[in-house]
Amino acid sequence: MKIVSTVFFVSACIGFCQVAFSQTPGQTPASPAKQAGVGGKFEPTWQSLKEYQVPEWFRNAKFGIWAHWGPQCQPEQGDWYARLMYDEGSEQYKWHVANYGHPSKAGFKEVVNDWKAQNWDPEKLVALYKRAGAQYFFAMANHHDNLDLWDSKYQSWNTVRVGPKKDIVAGWARAAKNNNLPFGLSVHASHAWSWLETSQRSDKSGPLAGVPYDGRLTKSDGKGTWWEGLDPQELYAQDHALSEGSDNITSLFKQWEWGNGAATPSPEYCNKFYNRVVDLIDQFNPDLLYFDDSVLPLYPVSDVGLKIAAHYYNHNQATHQGKLEGVLFGKVLNEEQKKCIVWDVERGAPENIQPLAWQTCTCIGDWHYKRSIYEKGEYKSAKDVIHMLVDIVSKNGNLLLNIPVRGDGTIDEKEIAVLEDIASWMKVNSESIFDTRPWEIFGEGPSTEAANPVKAQGFNEGKVKYTANDIRFNKKGNILYATVLGRPVDNINIRSLGKGKAKIKNIEMLGSTGKLSWKQNPDNLVIEKPKAASSDIAVVYKIYLQ
Template sequence: MNIKISVKLSLSIVFYILFSSCLMAQENYVSPVREGNEPVTAGKFAPTWQSLQQYKTPEWFRNAKFGIWAHWGPQCQPEQGDWFGRFMYNEGGDQYKWFVEHYGHPSKVGFKEIINDWKAQNWDPEKLVALYKRAGAQYFFAMANHHDNLDLWDSKYQEWNSVRVGPKKDIMTGWSKAAKKYGLPFGISVHATHAWTWFETSQRSDTSGPFAGIPYDGKLTKADGKGKWWEGLDPQELYAQNHPFSLNSDKDLFALWGQWNWDNGASIPSQAYCEKFYNRTIDLINKYNPDLLYFDDTALPLYPVSDAGLKIAADFYNRNMAAHNDKLEAVLFGKMLTNEQKKCMVWDVERGAPDKIEDLPWQTCTCIGDWHYSKSVYDNNGYKSAATVIHMLVDIVSKNGNLLLNIPVKGDGTIDDKEVAILEKIAAWMDVNKESIFDTRPWKQYGEGPVSDAIKPDKDQSFSEGKVKLSANDIRYNQKGNILYATLLGVPSDNISLKLLGKNKYNGKIKSIEILGSKEKLSWKQSGDSLVITKPKVIPNDIAIVLKIK
């Protein structure tokens, strides 16, 4: 044997052994899911990151800018806010106390009883979607399942679904038909991947008191349902807790936060769990053909412990192309993406925004209150105001982003009077100023003012909202053709000074300036340092003033 070939083979063997050892050492390695029941649609995209980089965000989404979301499910029934299904098993916590008072001890009853109580009796999806469209929404999102693992459609692969239990209604079909009636692209959000670790609190038991040491209902089996309302159903298909705790999960409520990427001691989902999630999601896509698909996961679902998310992404893109004459019109969202992954899908930033213009389109997802309906937020006037929402929208659009806004829905399927008032005020602003939002693109700089000067870009801007206060001195820019829009995030108290439009920084010729919503003729002067507009006599709204500059 040639010595060079021998050396190469030896090195190859060494690298293979090292690579295999790394895989074996990884607690988070799971073999690929099988596609037998729901095969990946054939087409341009393969289930690899390299192939998914062929993606290009469709123009319709870039033009849309604003969507509204119904992040609605059984956890809205108690009206106790976010993550009720997890926190109700946290001994001594507020949601635990509320559950014990209203339902009983979680060793006797559990989250499945919340599902049973959820009836959605006053839900009118067409009425709600009509209101959302009037408020300016250009696309509509509905939640298909949450970490609580209940599918909100007639699910082929999940017996715990809203047609069989709870409301006995096909929630996704209702939302889908309403979106279609009002001509809004339909988005679906999927959150169920993390039920495996999220529901681990249901494996716990009280550490003190009369129920100390008696397990909660997270380990119940199908046999335990004999004579109960849930007879014939397997609680493990809902809770998925026939596995050991993740590291420290038995005692640390917040251990999950550091294990969201299936690392740091997270319990790794079984092959069967991954394949069930894959089949459920492909079935969902096949049923509703969504225009947008949102995953509440880092990168893609179950990544890197499974290739389920990669296969779902490839299927979604290929299926969409087949329905649009080989033109890709789909939008897929992922969180906490690397720069390479941002080429594969649209980056979603939860409750925050980057502090620069992004080269690729992106989206902020946020909520006017809690993600799940909270009576205390209503009682304490805790909702974001219409002004706050509009300021966020203007800021996000100036940076090449879109805003997806959740309006929390009560368990009965309605929204409250304060939410309606906020939406109506957003609608009134949109009636006059929407031309400065829709179909626009970023200018050379996104803005100027105290906030722009103070903030420096971080690696990730998730959960950064509300950390700074915007004012009329903060100005955001965007453009459409030869029109530049400069939006003041408040009401000016003096003359308006735009430094970026001074002759030293702006070479273009300014032909005219007007304020949207006003017929007043403005007086202005451009110097080297700035463009100064004399304070107008008429201020058309008290939220955000839009200057239309030709």
């Protein structure tokens, strides 16, 4: 995932075409990946992928929980550790030198070796997530650090051979199945090519100035080490010239779509990525597949992403008696691409109801576990999460929430408390979330009047504050749910439900058996402030329409 506070300067719209190989001057598009795997209805073209229909189970599910967990959680220093630990003078660099040694001698591979996942209990965690209301569960298959977290046939650097010596994805998959939750996998490794370019650097000052970091080591350098027999280039993928401006840590932001001077991935790199992902799909048959990429992996400099999308749809259809039940996600999609794959919005949400199903992905802290967030009590509260969820669902979206996992495989007591609070709210109010659809409008109140557009991948989260004056709507049959985002302090005034706009038979408050006093006027519906609200987080009114 991207660093939370960063605004990415990327184009929000790539042309709708069969395969568009656009590149900056001097770039040569990587050759297409070799076609492999099952055949089927879908071909690796946008026109073919446009036949996709989002399955109803996903539209009904609304809420998923994600374990964005890998070796970068071991240092407990937050996001993008494997890149930033090679940035001389950064906090991660300083921490790494103090705890592992200088990156010329102890690079990221030492973090991988240090990661043991010794207290990991996937069954316990997934059961907790389900109790908190999750209707699907996601695990990370790899990150930009390029370590595969399963018994990968095409990547020797995987968690069965190194680090935990466990098939992490298989463990999560069993837990999801045992808890009867659809299983999703997130794939982030397509960007390792440029993301790990910092490992080619060296210090500019100090006693080791000019001594290269470990990003260009080869298999022969491993003699007598714990990694003897493994090729570091399989992990770091740095046997190539640097991208333009790579000495600037932020240069990657404007190169995320493989333009603006980004070094073009080789055909071998693209083909290997394709094979790794197809292997992942074929081994685990995920119900959901998420790519941390603009549009699709390696798009538009390779057709790998289109080939993977076609393979995923065909494979899923073949394993579901001819019915396509899988969900594939991409970011920064234009309107035509949103018909082919589901739009994912990172740490944000669109301003209005969307015609097609979409998803927000966010986190209660950093994507990777960060101890200082725990120590300072800076996690999102259950109230924050529920308000986001209600707003997202009112706009035809789903929420995928990451709960950061520590290196040892556990979550901390503050995270557990957030989940328990979410579970308590869900126990009373879940009917207003699951199996619903948007109403005519998504809401009323001050937050609906504030401009807050998404930026590139998203990144507009938290910029609009919700109060008990804000209401969100969604429906299920002839029932309209009106959710007040807080404990009501006055009578509830709903302008959209005057006599001329709706005929109301009855109103209840979820979590209460008391009789409500309400009056429908020509221009509004007034519900008397409850004597005892069912929740301080959000109060749901169940409105029966004629």
